Amino acid sequence: xxxxxxxxxxxxxxxxxxxxxxxxxxxxxxxxxxxxxxxxxxxxxxxxxxxxxxxxxxxxxxxxxxxxxxxxxxxxxxxxxxxxxxxxxxxxxxxxxxxxxxxxxxxxxxxxxxxxxxxxxxxxxxxxxxxxxxxxxxxxxxxxxxxxxxxxxxxxxxxxxxxxxxxxxxxxxxxxxxxxxxxxxxxxxxxxxxxxxxxxxxxxxxxxxxxxxxxxxxxxxxxxxxxxxxxxxxxxxxxxxxxxxx
Amino acid sequence: xxxxxxxxxxxxxxxxxxxxxxxxxxxxxxxxxxxxxxxxxxxxxxxxxxxxxxxxxxxxxxxxxxxxxxxxxxxxxxxxxxxxxxxxxxxxxxxxxxxxxxxxxxxxxxxxxxxxxxxxxxxxxxxxxxxxxxxxxxxxxxxxxxxxxxxxxxxxxxxxxxxxxxxxxxxxxxxxxxxxxxxxxxxxxxxxxxxxxxxxxxxxxxxxxxxxxxxxxxxxxxxxxxxxxxxxxxxxxxxxxxxxxxxxxxxxxxxxxxxxxxxxxxxxxxxxxxxxxxxxxx
Amino acid sequence: xxxxxxxxxxxxxxxxxxxxxxxxxxxxxxxxxxxxxxxxxxxxxxxxxxxxxxxxxxxxxxxxxxxxxxxxxxxxxxxxxxxxxxxxxxxxxxxxxxxxxxxxxxxxxxxxxxxxxxxxxxxxxxxxxxxxxxxxxxxxxxxxxxxxxxxxxxxxxxxxxxxxxxxxxxxxxxxxxxxxxxxxxxxxxxxxxxxxxxxxxxxxxxxxxxxxxxxxxxxxxxxxxxxxxxxxxxxxxxxxxxxxxxxxxxxxxxxxxxxxxxxxxxxxxxxxxxxxxxx
Numbered sequence: 001x002x003x004x005x006x007x008x009x010x011x012x013x014x015x016x017x018x019x020x021x022x023x024x025x026x027x028x029x030x031x032x033x034x035x036x037x038x039x040x041x042x043x044x045x046x047x048x049x050x051x052x053x054x055x056x057x058x059x060x061x062x063x064x065x066x067x068x069x070x071x072x073x074x075x076x077x078x079x080x081x082x083x084x085x086x087x088x089x090x091x092x093x094x095x096x097x098x099x100x101x102x103x104x105x106x107x108x109x110x111x112x113x114x115x116x117x118x119x120x121x122x123x124x125x126x127x128x129x130x131x132x133x134x135x136x137x138x139x140x141x142x143x144x145x146x147x148x149x150x151x152x153x154x155x156x157x158x159x160x161x162x163x164x165x166x167x168x169x170x171x172x173x174x175x176x177x178x179x180x181x182x183x184x185x186x187x188x189x190x191x192x193x194x195x196x197x198x199x200x201x202x203x204x205x206x207x208x209x210x211x212x213x214x215x216x217x218x219x220x221x222x223x224x225x226x227x228x229x230x231x232x233x234x235x236x237x238x239x240x241x242x243x244x245x246x
Numbered sequence: 247x248x249x250x251x252x253x254x255x256x257x258x259x260x261x262x263x264x265x266x267x268x269x270x271x272x273x274x275x276x277x278x279x280x281x282x283x284x285x286x287x288x289x290x291x292x293x294x295x296x297x298x299x300x301x302x303x304x305x306x307x308x309x310x311x312x313x314x315x316x317x318x319x320x321x322x323x324x325x326x327x328x329x330x331x332x333x334x335x336x337x338x339x340x341x342x343x344x345x346x347x348x349x350x351x352x353x354x355x356x357x358x359x360x361x362x363x364x365x366x367x368x369x370x371x372x373x374x375x376x377x378x379x380x381x382x383x384x385x386x387x388x389x390x391x392x393x394x395x396x397x398x399x400x401x402x403x404x405x406x407x408x409x410x411x412x413x414x415x416x417x418x419x420x421x422x423x424x425x426x427x428x429x430x431x432x433x434x435x436x437x438x439x440x441x442x443x444x445x446x447x448x449x450x451x452x453x454x455x456x457x458x459x460x461x462x463x464x465x466x467x468x469x470x471x472x473x474x475x476x477x478x479x480x481x482x483x484x485x486x487x488x489x490x491x492x493x494x495x496x497x498x499x500x501x502x503x504x505x506x507x508x509x510x511x512x513x514x515x516x517x518x519x520x521x522x523x524x525x526x527x528x
Numbered sequence: 529x530x531x532x533x534x535x536x537x538x539x540x541x542x543x544x545x546x547x548x549x550x551x552x553x554x555x556x557x558x559x560x561x562x563x564x565x566x567x568x569x570x571x572x573x574x575x576x577x578x579x580x581x582x583x584x585x586x587x588x589x590x591x592x593x594x595x596x597x598x599x600x601x602x603x604x605x606x607x608x609x610x611x612x613x614x615x616x617x618x619x620x621x622x623x624x625x626x627x628x629x630x631x632x633x634x635x636x637x638x639x640x641x642x643x644x645x646x647x648x649x650x651x652x653x654x655x656x657x658x659x660x661x662x663x664x665x666x667x668x669x670x671x672x673x674x675x676x677x678x679x680x681x682x683x684x685x686x687x688x689x690x691x692x693x694x695x696x697x698x699x700x701x702x703x704x705x706x707x708x709x710x711x712x713x714x715x716x717x718x719x720x721x722x723x724x725x726x727x728x729x730x731x732x733x734x735x736x737x738x739x740x741x742x743x744x745x746x747x748x749x750x751x752x753x754x755x756x757x758x759x760x761x762x763x764x765x766x767x768x769x770x771x772x773x774x775x776x777x778x779x780x781x782x783x784x785x786x787x788x789x790x791x792x793x794x795x796x797x798x799x800x801x802x803x804x805x806x807x
Contacts, residue, residue: 054419077419083412087434087512096430097420125512145420271643278644298667354560355567365783367742368657369749370776373764377772378586449654456656457746461764468658475662483666487659494654495647 002066002073002148002181003031004053009062011048011206022048023206025062030198033179037192039234040202040209046185048206050077050151053183066181068148076142078152082134084126091122094141112140116170132163139167143174149181156191168195172218189238193231194220201237210237299481308485316470317489324455324466327383331390332451338391339398339443346399347406356399363396368454376461385462386455393454394447401446405439437509445502588770596770597777605759612754613744620679621740628684628736629729632691642692649685657682657743665751675747675755682743683736690735694728730795734787741783 011023022045030036038046051057052064054077066073084093094109095101113122116136118129126134135155142150152171156164172195175182186192192199193214201210212234220227267273283301290300299307311317346353346360371392375385409432417427459468467490474482572590579589588596600606634641635649652660657678664678698721706716748757756775763771 051415051419055421056415056418075419077416079412079416081412083416085413085430085434088430092430096426097417097422127512151419269640271639274640274643275647278647293667350560351563354563355570358564359567359571362780362784365738365780366776367745367779369742369746369760370772370779373760373772374769377764377767377769452654453656453658456658460658468656471659471662475666480666483662487655487663490655490659491651494651498650498654 001032002068003029004036004066004149004181004183005029006049006053006064007062009049009052009064010060011045011052011057012060021045021206023052023059026202026206026208027062028200028208028211030181030183032181034198035175035182035184035196036198036200037184037186037196038200038202039186039189039192041204041238042187044202044204045206046187046202047080047153049202050153050183050185054151066149073148074145076145076147076150078135078138078142078150078155080154080157082126082131082138084134084137086126089123089125090118090129090137093126093137094144097141097145099145108146109140109144112144113137115143115174116140132159132167135159136167139171143178146178147180149183150175152182152184154186154188157186157188164191169219171195176218189234190222190231193227193234194222199234201234212237297480299484303481304484304488307479307481308488311482311485311489317486320465320467320470321489321493324459324468327386327459327466328390328448328451328455331387331455332394332448335391335394335398335447335451336443339395339447340402340440343399343402343443344406347403353403360396360399363392364400366392368393368450368457371454372458372461375458379462381462381464383463386458386466386468389454389458389462390451394451397447397450398443401439401443402436405436408439409435441506441509585767585769588773592770593773593777596774600759600771600774600778609754609756609759613748613756616675616679616744616748616755617741620676620744621683621737623676624680624684624736624740625687625733627680628687628732629691631684632688632732633695635688636692636695645688649688652682652685653689657739657746661743661747661750664747669751669753672753674751674753675744675757678743678747679740683740686735686739687732690728690732691725694725694732697728698724726798727795730791730798734791737786737791738783741779745779 006029007027009023009026011021013020013022024045026045026049028036038049040046048057049064052059053066054075066075068074084090085096088096090113091106091109094113095106098105098109110122113119116139118133118136118140121129121133126137129137135158139155142152155171156167159167168191184192184196197214199210199212199214200208201212203209214230216224216226216230222228222231261269268277287301290298342356346356368389371389372385375388379385379388413431413435414427417431422431455466456468459466460472463469467486471483471486471490474486575587576589579587579592584592631641631645631649635645636642660678660682661674664681665674668674668677702720702724703716706720744755745757745760748755749761750757752758752761756779760772760775763775
């Protein structure tokens with residue numbers, strides 16, 4: 001069971017003249033089969049949080065890690081842009097992040113590609129796929145390493161509403177099936193309410209504002225009253241934040 | 247029903263047989279040299295033939311150069327010098343370029359010299375190596391090295407800057423081993439720049455070489471064309487010039503065109519043109 | 529509280545968008561100034577060392593070359609030759625610019641003209657300047673316009689290729705927007721076409737100029753008309769390495785001054801509307 005631990009996390013980027021604080025004393029935990037959304041306005045350090053958890057960037061101080069039974073967990077990461085190697089085929093992109101190149105892993109990668117509806121595109125170049133299809137490859141890539149936890153950084157924000165909706169459903173069913181710990185960064189409150197069982201709200205300046213539980217049954221229809229109410233509650237939280245910020 | 251009606255624009259007049267045959271891009275590539283030859287044929291008689299030889303005389307000179315082996319000998323000597331000099335430039339330039347790309351300190355140290363290297367006229371290098379090393383192989387080969395070097399350095403260091411940080415972060419997040427990252431991420435990302443190094447480095451090495459051969463050797467294509475001029479063989483000079491032009495067309499189209507299509511087959515529109523050169527500060 | 533100000537004051541620091549993180553490590557001029565100076569010191573030191581180890585006429589020391597440069601400037605014919613070269617350059621480059629731009633626009637707009645000129649442009653870009661210099665001297669040398677013809681023939685293709693790129697970079701979407709609003713042709717050219725191709729024109733001038741001054745010296749050297757090319761030839765014939773180096777530094781200095789202080793300044797004035805990041 002994967003455990004995400006963030007305690008008193010602080011990240012400062014040295015800027016020209018003045019430093020920029022991206023995260024300021026953020027703490028929270030998550031573990032097991034849970035879907036945590038991190039929402040906040042642009043510039044509040046959401047992506048930095050994921051980068052630190054993924055080990056791409058070091059924290060300035062504090063601690064942020066993901067463990068599996070006490071040792072370092074294997075983490076899948078879906079980015080805002082697909083981040084595929086343009087010069088490698090879809091399948092080679094899947095295998096690029098696998099620990100080794102075996103028939104078994106190749107079969108597994110193929111299975112996840114099929115799952116996101118790309119069965120016919122294993123040998124295509126990324127540039128031959130649409131934006132939505134590229135993002136599907138990114139998602140399949142993250143699942144195909146069968147990670148203990150999954151980090152997602154606004155994965156649907158560049159897609160059209162219809163494609164995004166379809167992918168959200170797929171993501172939800174994959175999450176239910178695989179029982180992963182998911183940390184999902186977004187600025188779309190509706191998306192957060194639809195998908196997650198917990199919402200962490202970050203404010204500008206990288207401070208943790210609120211940690212909300214969402215106890216509604218799945219599937220959640222955006223038209224459902226309770227879903228709409230929850231969305232309104234989170235949005236109200238934001239308006240208060242805005243008042244503070246401006 | 248005509249297409250013009252549907253598109254709502256003014257109707258295009260129907261193209262005549264003549265236009266459809268001769269006013270096409272394909273025909274233009276033949277029309278251009280034919281017109282050039284025709285103009286030459288018309289103008290040449292008005293100028294003393296010792297200055298501007300007639301196309302027939304030039305053709306004869308070209309045939310002679312081909313038959314007696316002058317052409318093959320001159321070009322093969324030059325190409326060998328080019329190969330030697332440029333391989334050295336490629337090795338040294340890649341190392342220096344990668345170092346400059348990776349270390350801002352080394353870049354600060356060498357950048358200005360690379361810019362001056364790009365600007366320095368090959369004429370001067372040709373004269374200098376002639377005075378330093380006399381006639382022979384050292385001078386011309388050295389000029390190829392010097393002329394190609396800054397292009398290799400600049401392209402390789404640009405290439406290092408161009409390796410996507412996003413992709414490298416992705417690889418780091420998935421803990422991709424270094425050798426695999428090098429093979430699948432860094433090297434493919436550098437390859438357009440390496441390619442540009444080859445192309446611009448070779449083109450400029452060639453230009454430098456031809457000039458250096460005039461002053462610092464008694465063989466090679468550059469020396470040959472100059473000595474023909476010194477002996478007053480003007481038809482020979484023009485003929486050799488045409489061989490130079492044909493040579494560059496063959497290299498561009500057949501060698502680089504094919505190579506780039508192969509190397510960049512993953513590109514969207516299969517960019518048939520070469521990888522865009524990074525902008526050079528000349 | 530300070531962080532909010534930062535948000536407003538320093539928008540280029542994008543923390544939360546893709547391609548995030550602080551600005552990538554590009555050499556910051558000031559920070560690496562010492563290393564830059566070290567580069568020069570090392571270079572001049574190495575030169576002085578080699579020159580002290582060899583016969584003075586093989587590699588004169590930096591100081592000697594500097595002295596020689598002073599001497600060259602004081603010679604009677606210095607300004608005569610320099611002005612002759614500048615005249616060749618100005619006339620030739622102006623013609624090349626007009627010709628190159630015209631052909632470039634034709635090639636950018638029509639597949640026919642593109643095919644017509646493509647081979648010529650390509651082979652001129654790769655054929656050694658020597659070949660052009662020899663032919664031009666041969667045919668036009670007696671008329672005294674060899675250098676000018678050589679400049680036109682060799683530098684217009686560099687202008688053409690950049691203009692073609694520029695014409696192709698004219699934003700279709702803005703042109704469509706303009707025609708949707710019924711904007712007239714003149715306004716469209718002035719406000720969309722010209723700003724779009726201006727950067728390419730600047731690049732065209734820079735590349736074309738970089739070729740032009742080199743071919744000028746070369747053609748003058750072979751053609752034995754007036755100009756700095758002749759002077760360089762004389763230094764060479766007298767085996768005066770310091771003299772050749774002196775002229776080399778004049779030429780390179782002239783080119784760098786034109787590039788840095790004239791063209792780049794002009795460019796910066798022209799493109800004030802661009803965000804700093806692209807400058």
